[in-house]
Amino acid sequence: MPEPTLRADARRNRARILAAAVEVFDEHGTSASTEEVARRAGVAIGTVFRHFPTKADLLTAIMKDLQGGLAVRAGTLAAEGGPTALFTFFAEVVERAAGARTVVHLLAAGGTDVGVDHQVAGLGEALDALLTRAREAGVVRAEVRLDEVVALLTAACHGALAAGWTPDLRHRAVARLLDGLRP
Amino acid sequence: MPEPTLRADARRNRARILAAAVEVFDEHGTSASTEEVARRAGVAIGTVFRHFPTKADLLTAIMKDLQGGLAVRAGTLAAEGGPTALFTFFAEVVERAAGARTVVHLLAAGGTDVGVDHQVAGLGEALDALLTRAREAGVVRAEVRLDEVVALLTAACHGALAAGWTPDLRHRAVARLLDGLRP
């Protein structure tokens, strides 16, 4: 665990860079230049490369944060939400994806460009909890498996960015998707 | 209609370039270089740019062909297939997308990078025929609209390229999607 505590300014800059990167990639996709990220973060380009030696490293770090955030949200819903919390989570993620290219681009890269262990951060476990809860309550068919839910969620996020997906269409499409899980 | 009949070699080269482009883009995505397309087609790079002044023009032409092919297939299924022909078409397209990045990348670009009129080629009409047929036969709920079907199809194609979609998972995911359309 090589974590010899970063210097104060270094920690601050690292956070700024990550925040700026999410903004920039949300707006222009992951093909946006590293220089644009540096500009938005208010640091020199060399600083970005000091913290993230490769653009892929930067993307991986974002992915990690993202998964962490989703895992937390899924965990909260699993604990507090009712039997349909899975549906809530599903809709929330798609809604977020609609306005933020980063999520989708990273999901798209999943495993190819960006090396991310999908087991990390407990996202899988949290989703599994949501699914089990829904299954036991009978709002989801018994034979629906976790990987199918993840697959549909991924697909929906991609679709949400496609041309012509108005909010209305998005809601109807997600509704149809969830209908496919119900008994 | 500016079509003063191309010279024989020009027609041949145009066809070769289109075929090569589909191959290359299927393998490496639409970010593959124009030079690679030229190499595969066995022509010089200048020739590619003579026929398609811009890379976007090349992509648009491929898109047109692609939509035409899908429209024909949809038309055939609408005429010959049974009430579940819509499901057959859906599954076929996803299956094809799984092995060919071009389809998906172009769908993803839909309207942004590549300017394509989705009304062209009668794809919408053919799909509508399939949907109507299914609806009348009662295998699809009455309130399902065409744009939802297209949205789900797009989403599924994107997902089919994502990491970890084994053939088995792909089939199950599509099955769940179609379940969402049934009464």
Added chain:
DNA sequence: CCAAATTATGAGTCGTCACTCATGTTGTCA
């Protein structure tokens, strides 16, 4: 078979982007 127009060629241009490194700056700890 022969011009004249059309098309093919491919080395070169221009721009962009990920990434580097010599130099300057700042935080930290004794």
Added chain:
DNA sequence: TGACAACATGAGTGACGACTCATAATTTGG
């Protein structure tokens, strides 16, 4: 507070890709 290590800076490098253009090779109508 001083001194050293950690960090920041930003002009520069090399690679790559879309696109151009002067020149050479084909096709085609007469």
